[in-house]
Amino acid sequence: MDMQAWLHEQVTAEKRRALPILSFPSIQLLGITVRELISDSDLQAKGMYEVAKRCPASAAVSMMDLSVEAECFGSQIRVSDDEVPTVVGSVVGSMEDAQALPVPQVGAGRTGLYVEAISKALKLITDRPVFAGVIGPYSLAGRLMDMTQIMMNCYDEPEMVHATLEKATAFILSYIQAYKAVGAHGVVIAEPAAGLLSPDLCEEFSSPYVKQIVDAVQDDQFLVIYHNCGNAAARMIPQLLDIGASGYHFGNAVSMEEVLEQMPGDVLTMGNLDPVSVFRNGTPEQVRESTLELLKRCTPHKNFLISSGCDIPPASSWENIDAFFAAVEEFYQ
Template sequence: MKTAKYLWEIARGTEQRAMPVLSFPAVQKMQVTVKQLVESSELQAEAMETVAKATPSIAAVSLMDLSVEAQAFGASVRFSDDEVPTVTGQLVSDEEEAKALAVPSVGAGRTGVCVEAIRMAKERIQDRPVLAGVIGPYSLAGRLMDVTEIMYLCYDEPETVHLVLEKAAEFIINYGLAFREAGADGMVMAEPLAGLLSAEMSAEFSCSYVKKIIEALQTEDFAVIYHNCGNSVNNMLPEIFSSGAAAYHFGNAVDMREILDQAPADVLCMGNIDPAGQFASGTPESIREATISLLQACGNEPNFIISSGCDIPPHSKWKNIEAFFGAVEEFNHTRS
């Protein structure tokens, strides 16, 4: 599938169609725990298939589990029955440890599980693109070096940070190639930690590596969608857009209208209904209102696709998810 072309056709179509980052809430319909889900290829593929059958989402998007790649490098991960896994501790604290850090093979930790899940999902889901989920280079480096410590090291020991970033990018490229070979139509690359950087630092420590990854992976049939839910992305949009992604996905910390006002006409943008405040904690009425409001502001733009602002939490109410899609349909009826 020519994935980027498909997404642009959706955006330029006569109706709005949605692509939320929706996978984890499938645990409710499947009656399994989050821990069981993240450790099983079969369950992950089933979750994507469950969501595809239950919703008109334009793509089947895999889990946004940002602990997978760090665990492959050797980081400790805390698992929970109800919450998305989190990285604990610090694996790299100085230049010596950065030099010693080994780039793992794809298959280490749970990466093999995730690749196999995409292979299985692609066999089962034939009516829309199947997108894998990966972490971005700076966000991975932050989980290896500690998300707070890396901010100081960018100033004090930038060479050390670059050492880790080079290895992070190398692994993400290899991981993305494995997904591509498994049949994925693309991947969503989550780089939220870069949203805390200045524009200049984002260009140096994130965007340059993101661009390298995209150049290595993106083809007509494999689209890379860049995700950043940081609250400072407005200040670094030129740097972000220079990476060459097929599309750019933004979080609810920013005003989507302001993003589109700065986006060139040939840059496809997605976002940004609040996943925690609306999908998880809102009501069908509140999410309907938020969705209609966003579509009234952005829905007539030919380079916009409505989505959640980030990964929708596992405990999000299905009645809210259904209300989101219902509001998209309602908006379409008002335009017809």
């Protein structure tokens, strides 16, 4: 698949297709639990396929499960039947811990299973790109260290943070290369924790590490989409653009118009309907109204592609999801 042609189409088409982060609600289509979905590559591939059959999205995306990589490093995770897995506790509390932290091999924990899922999904979904999903370096380091603690360590123990980031980056790079090797068309790097940083701290502790990954894996046939749903993301656009990703995805904590005004017109920029208040807790009519309003405000920017602000929760109703795609179709008609 010519990914440069796909990318060009997204920023030039008069009638644009949505690209929400939509994967976990597949459990409803398959009649399974989140626990079952995250444990079975066949179910993940089938879930992506069922979503693609039902939804006219411009690409298929895998789950934004930000516990996978931390689990490989030894973090404890909490799993339930109906919620996205979360990380519990920390495994890095000192410089000694950071230095002794082994970098796992791809295949550890559930990473091998997730790579298998993308390989299987590629055989089922042939009419659009298939994107894998990984966590960003700073967000992974925050889960290894504890999110509150890493914020303090950026000031008090910066060397420890950098030591952890180097190992997180090395693993994520290998993980993405494994997705690329099985034929994925790109990857969404979720770096939400960076949205809590100041622009200067982002420039020190997040963007250079993400850029290192982007420079190593991105080419004409493999794109990187950068996701940041933090409330400070709109204040660090120059730092984020330095990463050099093919596309940028923003959460609902920021004004999409404010972001778009700072983005170059040829850089694909996506967001940002609230995944909880709109998709999870709204009604179909509220979803329609919110979708049409965001499109009306942002479509004058030709590089805008409407999306959810983050991963749509597993229990979000399919009536709401269908209403979202219907509203996009209605707008462009």
